[in-house]
Amino acid sequence: MNRCVVGVDLGGTKIYTALADSRGRLAAEVRVPTGAREGPEAVIGRIAETVRRVMREAGVGPGAVAALGIGSPGPLDQAAGVVYNSPNLRGWINVPLRDRLREATGISVFLDNDANLAALGEFYFGAGRGSGNLLYVTVSTGIGAGIIIDGRIYRGAGGGAGEAGHMVISPGGPLCGCGRKGCLESLASGTAMAVRAAELVSAGRGKAILREAGDNPAALTAASVARAAGAGDPEAAGIISEAGAYLGMGLANLINVLNPDRLVMGGGALEAGSLFWDSMAGELAARALGPALGDVTVVKSVLGGKSGLMGAVALALDSCGKRLPKE
Numbered sequence: 208m209n210r211c212v213v214g215v216d217l218g219g220t221k222i223y224t225a226l227a228d229s230r231g232r233l234a235a236e237v238r239v240p241t242g243a244r245e246g247p248e249a250v251i252g253r254i255a256e257t258v259r260r261v262m263r264e265a266g267v268g269p270g271a272v273a274a275l276g277i278g279s280p281g282p283l284d285q286a287a288g289v290v291y292n293s294p295n296l297r298g299w300i301n302v303p304l305r306d307r308l309r310e311a312t313g314i315s316v317f318l319d320n321d322a323n324l325a326a327l328g329e330f331y332f333g334a335g336r337g338s339g340n341l342l343y344v345t346v347s348t349g350i351g352a353g354i355i356i357d358g359r360i361y362r363g364a365g366g367g368a369g370e371a372g373h374m375v376i377s378p379g380g381p382l383c384g385c386g387r388k389g390c391l392e393s394l395a396s397g398t399a400m401a402v403r404a405a406e407l408v409s410a411g412r413g414k415a416i417l418r419e420a421g422d423n424p425a426a427l428t429a430a431s432v433a434r435a436a437g438a439g440d441p442e443a444a445g446i447i448s449e450a451g452a453y454l455g456m457g458l459a460n461l462i463n464v465l466n467p468d469r470l471v472m473g474g475g476a477l478e479a480g481s482l483f484w485d486s487m488a489g490e491l492a493a494r495a496l497g498p499a500l501g502d503v504t505v506v507k508s509v510l511g512g513k514s515g516l517m518g519a520v521a522l523a524l525d526s527c528g529k530r531l532p533k534e
């Protein structure tokens with residue numbers, strides 16, 4: 208293999224690295240724990256080690272890798288290659304990740320945020336194939352988005368585009384992690400569902416949900432809510448359908464503004480089951496404007512946990528001038 212690239216998906220808990228050929232086919236892949244607590248230098252050293260490992264496993268020498276793409280939790284400056292104060296990488300403050308990784312590996316490095324790259328991964332290799340204007344929304348502990356317009360990531364003036372989780376949906380609503388009130392993330396994320404459950408429990412209700420958390424209020428999660436709903440508990444079902452409806456409102460707003468042809472949904476909260484999805488889809492259909500609704504196909508991610516990695520591969524291929532074949 209003489210022209211290949213490396214993709215790295217850097218997360219708060221794991222580093223996922225792969226070597227791919229010029230069509231994005233993976234030749235070797237490896238996952239290791241991030242160990243973010245040990246600080247940026249240790250993590251950068253560990254990333255470089257995974258890069259050497261996939262090269263070794265695929266049998267390629269140092270000169271054969273044309274570029275390395277890496278996705279990182281934000282906020283970050285994509286153009287400068289610097290990760291700011293990332294809540295998912297504790298202790299990372301203004302880390303020049305791109306340049307440090309280039310020094311550590313000797314390969315040209317291209318950096319972008321994880322949601323943008325998940326969108327790019329789905330666009331080229333997943334549920335977004337054949338699309339031209341794609342919106343990717345991930346719902347897990349938080350809510351993030353990646354926007355692709357005319358085949359390119361839309362980053363905005365300062366690289367901050369795609370913060371769909373902080374659209375205000377309910378003025379005066381619950382407090383969000385960003386310090387403001389009523390953001391989509393405070394109403395529709397996995398964290399939001401866990402908070403609603405905790406509120407019920409502290410009001411002396413939500414017995415079935417609490418049982419799913421081992422009768423420990425501190426252990427309540429969105430998964431406890433989903434399990435209770437699956438067993439037929441109406442309070443749990445109420446939490447899930449309300450969160451799904453708020454998500455549908457947010458998505459309708461985005462569809463009305465962006466008029467995408469494809470909306471790809473990812474993230475662990477979709478595991479909350481068909482109730483969450485149906486409630487989201489119902490609200491979306493009720494609130495999106497007819498023409499925009501008619502243009503969009505709503506699908507689940509097909510790459511799942513691989514979307515960020517495949518986006519990093521796509522970024523590397525794109526950046527070294529290997530324009531990807533688009534179906």
Ligand SMILES: [Zn+2]
Nearest residue numbers: 373383385390
């Ligand atoms: Zn917010």
